[in-house]
Amino acid sequence: MAKVNFPNLEPFKDELWLCGRCGDCSLADKIVASDRGVNHPCGVKNVLGFETYSAKGRIMVINDILDGNLEINQDIVDLAYACNICKNCQETCMATADGIRIPDMMEALRKDLVANGFSVQKHEEIENSIINEFNPYKETKDFRLKVFGDREFPEKAEVVYFTGCTSSYREKEIAVTTVELLSKIGINYTVLPDERCCGSILLRLGREKIFGDLTKHNIESIKRTGAKMVVTACAGCYRTWKIDVIEAGYKYDFQVLHITEFLDELISKGVASFELEDRLRVTYHDPCHLGRHSEVYEAPRRVIESIGNVELVEMTTNKRYAHCCGSGGGLKGTYGDLANEVAGNRIREAEETGAEFLLTACPFCFRGLKDGARHIGSDIKVLDLPTFLLDTKISKSMKRVKEEPLKLKFMEYLANHPMIFDGLKKGAIIEYEIEDSRFHIEVTGKREIIANPQRADNPDVELMFSPAAVTTLVTFDSEDKYAEQFGKFFKEPTDLEWIRFNLRLNIVKLLMKGYRKFAQKAGLI
Amino acid sequence: MTVVKAAASHQLYDELVAIVGQERVNDNPVIISAYSKDACHLEAERPGIVVMPNSVEEVQKIVKLCAKTKSPIMPSGGRNGICGACLPRVPNAVMLDMVNMKKLVKLDEDVMTVTVESGMRWAELIHILDNHGYKLGFRGPYGGNAATIAGSVSINSMGYAASKFGPAPEGVVSLEVVLPSGEIVRTGSAWNKDAQVFTRYSSFADLTGIFLGDHGTLGVKTKLTLKIYPNAPFSSYIDLGFTNLEDAAIAFLEIQKRGLTEELNCLLARESADTYFPGLLDSHPGINATIHSVIMETDQQLAERKVQIIREIGQELKGKDLGNFAAQIHWAEKFNEVQPMYNNGFWLNTCHLRPIVRLPELMKRMRTIFKKYNLEKNGIKWIADALAVDRAYTAAWVTIFAPTRDKMELAEKAWNEMLDAAIETGGCPYWNGLLWENRTLEKVEENFIQLYRTLKNAIDPDNIMAPNVFEGGY
């Protein structure tokens, strides 16, 4: 057996040890048994069947690789690239605070394989195309802006729309409608005259050597525009800017927003509002790079829910546990048929909701889902969110949501009693629900909190209150009395006054975030 | 669709492909790697080839092929077992991965049974039944997100709601089994083609029981009919604390005898709380053992009255009311409770059955072993818990966690002594497998095991079905 080194994979050895092979990442349906929204997390395993394709199986294979029990050959390469890096397995996994990081391990394995000369021809071509043309599609770099036709963009602007290669060269509709939408709303924006690939695909394929050059170039180019904000409609670009660029040690002083976050802000400030003429039922697919990787779940939903005459219905798996569209992790380029099958399953899930439109917010997902619908002969209409919005009546008249007085009172009370949250670490997030109206508390420092009127993207715990319980709780001056009564409502609920909760993170993570003291103060433990 | 191609070198490859198609047969070592262990550390032989049947007809054809060629066959469910039961003991076996067979076959509300294919997982069945307003009796082992119904009844699993409904096999009304000859047998009232499947015991000997706990040695289960019950929407909960395990065990037995709870478990030691939910007992310094009760009823007053009775029993027997947080979390986190403990390291289990009255004796022995091997100093955490089953006994669960690979050798030494201690203090394992087999074979009465072997030989004369299981040697 030829000696192959795994310098990127080896550091995961201790973490691999903690996988107890429970199989949750492969077979779990937690929807009723533990109300956790997990349903057979691995889209690839769901199509290919064998355990080997699930995270559990991959961990067993990786252990065999590191222990020298398996020969390194094309079969290993095939397995390594048959993964969407979608992170659904990791989100499901409760073995460690963050879940066992199988997507990172698959990327590490890919890097090691590439370094050891195990190459996939298509991936080499992608890398060469990016080196030469700054896009993975072997398109001419000078034609990047052709997608916008004769439209002219200023040199300087407040906002840069970072288009991304897929919208520039393939899913052009997204690039075109996004700029039209921005123009229609009256945003002072521009696009880069010399944008280059963000490098996402290279990272996902384990080929990172020119990532730094691409990033440096793009940062300089953005700086020249003077923009303080970069907006992208591509979930892949977004994750790269928000996570990979930072992890690679690059700094930038502009804000990066996904188009859905940007629109959400505009809507809440009354800058834009959207309305359809006829009632329509839509569902929304969370792009993995926007959702699980970057934890943006609520902004797109708020945008959709704000559209007049639109009803948003959720698929069985959504938000944290949403199935992947099948395009992620370079899978579509490597195994197109497999990606179509994964997408086909996601389309079936969308069809079950009875929605006429399946909306998403990423050119990869858009393309993948469209192909998936064609693959299984589905009539459901797949659209990217900016494209969908462009067809609505756009105006400035703000549709103010009237907040429930009890919610506002409770928020105010909690904001004035930060000691209730004493002991919780910075970043802890608790979601509150009183009869369908929601808000969340974020711990921002020692005894510092913010009460945010919106639903949280990824709360640690959800607390549900009966209105009567809230009415009583807000009367206490002392935090200790509040905590005591809180505990009573939980332990001895009545028909009128009750509190229930759901733990959204696993116990290890909750304890790390300081929930022990919180529970003790409330007399729960 | 196939990504990792089969090596196509197994002697039955072509014939298996002819039965199920290429996509569901694979003998590539990379594919096989993921079938080399279950959820424990023990190893036997790797399968020679893995097949994923979709129907009883396919299973029948596969078994007939193996019978004809005298090839070993090993049924597996979620491979969620923690005793290595599903691992072949002979080389080159055909492993059946049964998880594709997970259809709901029939929900018969007239006779309150549900018939499912064998690869259905517990959590999934709970989901399906809930949509129709029903619940199971025994709800599944704690690993029930991935454990299959057939796997669990094949190895006598214990778990959620065993307090009220007994172990996994108790819920079975009828089985459909493909025998090692390839013939199909249906047990319980299914012997009568014109009858509904409504009872296990009727007219003849109880043939269902032969296959329950058989560890896959007597045939491949393809369908199971289980008892169902109306959903019970009213729950009440209570946690009781005791200064010592002896007192806790007395109260535990009293509550269980009275049949008040859906689920009843007992943390046998204060340190267990620190492993399971650090901080759980911080506010109760004198408490060293706890009891957690879950009551579920179709009537609210009944649920409330039962919790009152339990409180009274507890308080009469030196217990303290600790509230109900732990019991509520325990039930809400169904099938998710063990996994967060993996954070402490890889687990070594000693799960077995024992009368409630013999819990303190077990704990004493375990503590001596923990001390001898200096577990605390070596960072090896442990949990000791007992789950009430059927009137007066428990599934006792004492587990240690090896935090890193280099601590595994030491942990295994301690663990081996723990297994001995469990048996020596009157424990009987529920599952056997690689974990217990040598120890149980040492103890088993000759006539008992001989009767099993006579049956096995009659049903499987060529010894193709899970060969060498119950024969020890690993």
Ligand SMILES: Cc1cc2nc3c(=O)[nH]c(=O)nc-3n(C[C@H](O)[C@H](O)[C@H](O)COP(=O)(O)OP(=O)(O)OC[C@H]3O[C@@H](n4cnc5c(N)ncnc54)[C@H](O)[C@@H]3O)c2cc1C
């Ligand atoms: C986190 C976790 C918690 C656990 N908690 C518990 C617990 O509380 N109680 C408990 O009892 N166990 C527990 N276990 C172990 C495991 O859940 C159970 O043993 C479960 O019953 C195994 O089911 P399975 O489908 O995975 O069976 P497998 O492990 O695949 O197989 C078990 C046995 O059944 C046989 N078998 C499987 N399918 C068939 C079939 N169709 N026909 C014939 N034979 C078949 C196999 O040959 C093997 O002998 C836990 C495991 C984990 C990972």
Ligand code: SF4
């Ligand atoms: S990766 Fe996590 S969820 Fe998957 S088998 Fe391992 S411990 Fe379980």
Ligand code: SF4
């Ligand atoms: S990252 Fe996604 S595709 Fe890859 S193993 Fe995990 S769940 Fe499956």
